[in-house]
């Protein structure tokens with residue numbers, strides 16, 4: 001017998017069904033609430049509200065569990081390639097040898113962007129933040145592929161648009177960086193895998209042979225996997241709601257990139273490094289900065305700490321922290337910011353303020369230290385997050401379109417002036 005939720009309003013008892021997911025999560029289905037009672041619910045920031053059902057990613061914030069299509073993140077980060085995980089998220093299963101080879105070669109075929117797009121880059125100032133460039137460039141892709149404007153044109157057309165976006169995002173990202181340095185753009189090389197190709201386009205110069213430590217390529221592969229999806233976070237919810245109006249994939253992902261840019265979301269990885277550099281420059285007095293983070297009168301927050309849903313360790317942060325030690329040791333990098341980050345974490349985790357609020361390091365706390373060791377410039381950190389999150393955004397958009405979900409349209413409670421008559425300006 002399935003559970004029923006009862007709400008008593010104005011002396012009447014209303015009953016609503018309870019649904020249960022495959023991981024025993026429960027929700028009160030209020031699809032009929034307003035029609036039955038005239039009431040809506042209010043949940044600013046959707047902290048208690050499920051926007052959809054999804055078979056892509058499961059996370060348990062209390063237990064610190066994260067699984068993509070049922071595979072624990074720890075296993076995928078250790079054993080899989082990013083392109084394999086992209087296929088898993090988007091198409092639902094790990095690919096066979098043939099499926100992976102086809103997927104990989106199809107992506108390789110689409111890594112070039114239309115030559116006309118180069119002029120767009122040249123119009124940006126060198127100081128342009130790459131997230132602003134990337135969001136615009138991704139939306140501009142829709143102007144070169146008008147057949148993508150109808151997201152439901154055909155499954156083949158949808159797959160082609162997905163391939164084009166997966167293939168071109170690293171090219172657009174690397175060219176945004178090259179444009180900021182005013183260095184020559186490097187074209188993708190078909191013989192390189194996804195991560196190595198991105199590093200080539202970022203750091204190669206036409207005047208010299210490109211060499212990259214396999215440790216760096218492996219680190220990037222792991223970081224991209226760890227960022228690949230995270231169920232209904234701010235940017236993914238943005239992608240879904242933009243896509244729910246039947247806007248095309250490029251426009252939906254462009255909106256997701258903009259949402260990710262915020263310092264409370266994906267922009268936090270850049271903020272963490274800038275915070276650690278500030279603490280380092282200030283003499284490394286960690287206790288002083290932890291006090292500032294606790295002070296309600298001080299706007300300073302411990303960036304990379306806390307999470308909307310993880311009220312335990314973010315499992316990705318654990319993996320990244322270990323990878324940080326391994327990679328910096330292998331690369332022979334001795335970054336004083338790592339020592340400050342570890343001290344900050346230790347002090348915060350022992351502090352009652354953070355413990356009482358279940359504030360732990362999140363995915364952004366250590367990732368910036370690795371990106372810095374890989375030679376990625378700070379302003380490109382959130383771009384790295386976007387490249388990693390792209391398969392998840394695509395998978396969630398695809399699931400939403402295939403489930404034919406209705407256009408997203410939340411309700412509100414009006415609190416403004418009830419009625420006024422127009423007064424001509426001379427009489428105001």
Ligand code: SDX
Pocket residue numbers: 229230232233234263264265266268293294300301302303304305306307308309357359362363364
């Ligand atoms: C990501 O949702 C996802 O899945 C996101 C993400 C993904 O993969 O897509 O995991 C990626 O965005 C990770 C989060 C990156 N952001 C940061 O590191 C920015 C710093 N953290 C915060 O601003 C904050 O923790 C949030 C935004 C992440 C979560 O905010 P919540 O859940 O809305 O919590 P809150 O702001 O209501 O804070 C609850 C309390 C408050 O204190 P009180 O009012 O109860 O006294 O905790 C305090 C906050 O002041 N608090 C912090 C803090 N984070 C929360 N105090 C100091 N430093 C912090 N970092």
